[in-house]
Each structure stands twice: as structure tokens, then as C-alpha cells.
Amino acid sequence: MAGTESIEVDPALLKSDCDSDYASSGYNTESTSLSSTVNEYIFENGRRYHAYYGTDKNLLPTDEAEKDRMDLHHEIMIQLLDGELHKAPLPPDVHNILDVGTGTGIWAIDMADKYPSAQVLGIDLSPLQPKWVPPNCKFEVDDAELEWTYRSDYFSFIHFRNVAQGITKWRQVLAEAYRCTKRGGYVELSESGAMLYSDDDSLAPENPARRWGELMTEAMAKSGRTAPVDGHLSERLEKAGFVDIKSFAIKQPFGPWAKDKKLKKLGMMLLLQGEQGFHSYGMMAFTRMLKMDPKEADTLCRAAIAATKNKKTHAYAIHYVAYGRKPEAEE
Numbered sequence: 001m002a003g004t005e006s007i008e009v010d011p012a013l014l015k016s017d018c019d020s021d022y023a024s025s026g027y028n029t030e031s032t033s034l035s036s037t038v039n040e041y042i043f044e045n046g047r048r049y050h051a052y053y054g055t056d057k058n059l060l061p062t063d064e065a066e067k068d069r070m071d072l073h074h075e076i077m078i079q080l081l082d083g084e085l086h087k088a089p090l091p092p093d094v095h096n097i098l099d100v101g102t103g104t105g106i107w108a109i110d111m112a113d114k115y116p117s118a119q120v121l122g123i124d125l126s127p128l129q130p131k132w133v134p135p136n137c138k139f140e141v142d143d144a145e146l147e148w149t150y151r152s153d154y155f156s157f158i159h160f161r162n163v164a165q166g167i168t169k170w171r172q173v174l175a176e177a178y179r180c181t182k183r184g185g186y187v188e189l190s191e192s193g194a195m196l197y198s199d200d201d202s203l204a205p206e207n208p209a210r211r212w213g214e215l216m217t218e219a220m221a222k223s224g225r226t227a228p229v230d231g232h233l234s235e236r237l238e239k240a241g242f243v244d245i246k247s248f249a250i251k252q253p254f255g256p257w258a259k260d261k262k263l264k265k266l267g268m269m270l271l272l273q274g275e276q277g278f279h280s281y282g283m284m285a286f287t288r289m290l291k292m293d294p295k296e297a298d299t300l301c302r303a304a305i306a307a308t309k310n311k312k313t314h315a316y317a318i319h320y321v322a323y324g325r326k327p328e329a330e331e
Contacts, residue, residue, distance in 0.1 A: 006199040007251060009314050010259040067104050067128060069276040074106045076269050077161070077190070079262070080250050080319060085110055086159060087248060088186040088323040093117050094156045098180070100144045100173075101163035105129030105137075111159075112137035118156070125166070145169045148176040155181050161190040165281065168224035174240035181326040187242060188323040191228040192252070194220065194281075196308075196315045203315045208303035209254070210315075212278060215300070219285035233322035242324025243331065253316040254308040270317075271308060278304045 081087065085107060094115050099108040102122030112120040112134040122129060123142040133139070145167060158177050167173055177187050194216040196209050203210050217227045226232065234247040253267040254274060278301040286297035308315055 007253055007263060007314070007316065008259040009200065009257050010264065065276050066280050069273050069280060070103045071106050072269065072273045073162070073277075074104075074110075076252070076266060076273065077319075079266050079269070080252065081321075085114060086157070086188055086190075086323075087246070087321050088157060088188045090115075090157055090186065095119065096155045096157075096182075097121070098123070098150070098155045098158045100158065100160045100177075101125075101166060102139060103128060103162075105133065105139055107159070107161065108137055108139070109133055144173050144176075148180055150180045152179050153182045156185045157181075158185075158187045159190070160188065162192060164191045164225055164228055165220070165285075166225075170236055171239070174236055178240045178242065178326060183326055183328045185326050186323050187237065187240075187326070188321065189233040189236065190319070190321045191233060193229060193318045193320060194227040195229075196254070196317055198314050198316070200314055202313050207307050207313065207315075208300060209307040209313070212282060212300055212304035213317075215290060216282060216285060219289035222289045223285070228320050230318075230320065233320050234324075237322055237324035240324075241326070243327050245322060245324040247320070247322040250319045250321065251316045252319055253314070255311065255313075255315070257311060257314045274305055274308055278302075 078085065092115070095118055097108075097111055097115070097118050097120045099105075099111070099120065099122040102108050102124045105122050105124075105128070108120045108122035109130075112118065116134075116136060118136060120134075120137045122137070122139045123144065124139070125141065125143060127139070127141050129139040144163075158181055174187070181187055195213040196203060220227045230249055231247070234245045237245050251263075252270055253263050255271050256264045256268045258264050258267055279298070282301045282304075283294070283297055286292040286300070287294050292300075307313055
């Protein structure tokens with residue numbers, strides 16, 4: 001698997017022992033978010049969730065703060081993929097592209113700009129996307145777990161990213177994706193794991209960030225959504241019939257503790273998105289799936305955020321990517 005080497009900690013960060021947070025070392029880890037607006041959604045735990053396909057369909061909120069976080073995470077993903085929007089080897093003249101769970105639509109918009117010959121369609125449960133988009137990009141409100149209305153052998157590329165919290169019927173969804181992918185086209189799955197790890201044992205078993213990951217994994221399992229781990233994505237593609245499958249496991253450090261300059265920048269970005277991320281992913285999962293008291297869930301999320309800000313904790317999550325090709329007819 002790619003990207004699994006141990007991350008070296010920046011020794012300069014450990015010279016000051018007087019304080020444990022990053023602010024004491026010159027890093028500003030605070031972030032601000034835009035206020036929420038109401039548009040036919042429900043409010044729960046102080047967050048706004050979509051209700052069009054049912055409130056349990058997606059565990060993530062859809063308010064302005066979450067839209068900001070998703071856009072920031074898109075930039076993080078570009079950094080993780082070395083400036084690219086995908087790992088699949090697409091030709092320059094790729095045609096029809098589908099983005100499942102498009103969120104704010106930022107990936108689809110960037111793909112439309114990168115591939116002007118392509119028609120890019122983004123679908124999501126909620127209409128979060130902007131009105132002004134490139135002429136070769138459009139968005140629709142749709143549920144990927146329903147029967148797909150697209151014709152067979154149509155899309156050159158189908159992209160799924162961070163939709164594990166909203167899909168329980170992976171076998172059905174990928175069967176539809178296989179049918180709708182043209183011969184020789186690709187499907188790519190891209191998901192962040194729920195668990196946090198460390199290479200130097202700095203993430204103790206009682207660490208709140210580690211506990212958050214364990215409970216998040218448990219909550220997803222109870223809701224029929226398996227948290228991604230090594231091998232899951234490639235296995236799903238293989239069972240769906242795709243070939244030439246390639247998979248990657250990429251470490252995402254929380255905090256600017258890595259010695260490597262690229263990882264240090266990524267760590268800072270992840271720390272900022274974690275200000276919203278731990279709550280965005282955790283609150284509904286904990287209160288609905290694990291029946292936790294909202295105050296208890298909020299306390300855990302806040303403790304997890306604080307734990308990742310401790311410069312002596314060198315935690316990282318793993319982002320998994322796998323893509324596969326639909327075989328040609330003669331194959």
C-alpha cells in the first residue's frame with residue numbers, strides 16, 4: 001500500500017515543554033465559520049440536517065459551517081493527491097463524468113474546468129451546490145441508493161468521495177455504477193477512515209481522539225455503514241466486476257507535527273477542518289446510533305479536538321483510495 005511509511009516528527013516542535021498546545025509554538029489553530037440559514041431542513045444538536053430523503057439518510061449536517069469544512073477538505077484532498085483531483089488514469093478527452101455525493105460541488109466544478117470536453121454531473125441528497133457553474137457542469141438532487149436512471153455504458157468516470165456515512169447498500173450501488181460505466185471506463189472510491197493512529201505510541205488508549213474514532217466506527221457499524229479500512233474499497237470494486245484495481249492508503253496527520261513540509265501544511269489544514277469535523281461526523285452518529293446524551297457527545301467531540309491540538313500527540317487518520325476499470329467486451 002502506498003503512503004504507509006512512518007511520519008517523522010519535527011524535533012523543533014518538541015523543544016518547548018512549557019505548554020502542550022500548538023498556539024504556544026506559534027501556530028494559530030482557531031477557525032471561524034459562516035452562520036447557518038434555514039431552508040427546509042431540520043435542526044438537531046445545534047446543526048442543520050437535510051430531510052428530503054429522511055433524516056437518517058446522511059449523518060452529516062448541511063449548514064454553512066459544514067459547507068466551509070467540505071470545501072477545506074477538498075483542498076486537503078488535492079494536497080494528499082499531489083495536486084490531482086483523482087487517481088484513476090483518465091484520458092485528456094474523457095467525456096461523461098458522474099460525482100456521487102457531490103456535496104458543495106467543488107470537485108465536480110474543478111473537474112469541469114480541468115476536462116472541458118467532459119460533461120460533469122454531480123448528484124447529492126441536498127441542493128448545496130452554487131448556481132453559477134461551468135457550462136459543462138450541472139447538479140441534481142438524487143439518492144444513489146435508488147435505481148439509477150442513467151443508461152448503461154454511459155459514464156467514462158464515476159467518482160465517490162467521503163460518502164461512507166450515507167451508503168448502506170454498497171453492493172447495489174456499485175452494481176449500478178458498473179452497469180452505467182462505459183467499457184474501459186473507471187470507478188474511483190475515496191474514503192477517510194474513522195480511526196486515528198500514531199507511529200510513536202503518542203496516541204494513548206484513553207486519548208479522546210482515539211476514543212472518538214472507536215465510537216465512530218461502532219456507530220457506523222450499527223447503522224449499517226462500515227467504516228473504511230485497508231482493503232475494503234478494492235474488495236468492493238472487485239466484487240462489482242471491475243479489473244486492474246489499484247489501491248492507496250494515505251496518512252493524514254492532525255497538526256503541524258510532521259518534519260516533512262508538505263505533511264506539516266496538511267496537518268495544519270486538517271487541524272483547522274477538525275474544528276468542525278469531529279462534531280460534523282460525530283454528533284448525529286453518537287446521539288442517534290449509540291443513544292448518547294447530546295451533552296456527552298458534545299463533550300467527547302470537543303475533547304477529541306483538544307487532543308489533536310496537543311503537540312505531543314502525533315495522530316493521523318488514513319484516507320483510502322481505490323479505482324478499477326470496467327473490462328472491455330473481449331475481456
